[in-house]
Amino acid sequence: GxxxxxxxxxxxxxxxxxxxxxxxxxxxxxxxxxxxxMADRIRRHVPQLDERQLSPDASTFQRQQGHVEVLLGALISGLTNVVAFTVDELGHDYTGITGMEGEKVNMHDVGHGKTIAGVPAEEIRRRCRLHHMTLIDRIVTRLKSVPEGDGTMFDNTLICYFPDAGETHHSHGTEYPFIVMAGANSRLNLGRRYIRLPNYGEPGHRTLGNWYTTLLNAYGNPIEHYGALDLGLNKFGIDQRGPIRQFSS
Structure with missing residues (x-):
């Protein structure tokens, strides 16, 4: 038309x-x-889902396993280079949790420390996080099996696992930990380290804006700062602009 x-x-x-x-x-x-x-390439990487994942009665755990196969198909076929996968947030009801498969678990209640079906909240959260790690393991293992350039697809991949909340259930965001997994060709200096940056307002404190600035700078966008500045940090005299130097290669 x-x-x-x-x-x-x-x-x-x-x-x-x-x-x-x-x-x-x-x-x-x-x-x-x-x-x-791209039809031929897409056809070769159509996700193979089993009956449990396609069932209307699929549990949360089973659906998430199916979603992983879909996102892998999209990445490997070249439909996209970026995937955002929300596996958890405080409004979710979870089913299929290991050892309590028949229970519908409200994650907001878990955040408030509620024991459900005799299982303490911290144990429920631990089981969910273990499940999340099995999903990530599936993603990493599959991408490592796909040739790309002189290595594998995972060599050119960065995975960020975000927390379900900040420093507390109803957080102010003064802490927001990440687990970051990167392949061999990463332009960030991560190196199997646990890194804790200075607390809010302390010298050397950095924000999420600095983290995203670091990613953008590392991959060709020399932006000075991503997102809005935290005006609450002005009284501490902290320069919020620029990347996090500890992560620069």
């Missing part, structure tokens, strides 16, 4: 609005053309 032609009879903001719609439609068409050209 010629959606853009409709805009020619219009003026001002209406013309710009219709042209934006037309550009969006064309962008979708271009995306679909590119996907059609």
């Amino acid at each position: 010629n959606e853009g032609g409709t805009a020619e009879a219009l003026a001002g903001t209406e013309r710009a609005k219709v042209q934006d719609y037309a550009d969006s439609i064309e962008a979708i068409r271009e995306r679909n053309r590119r996907i059609d050209a």
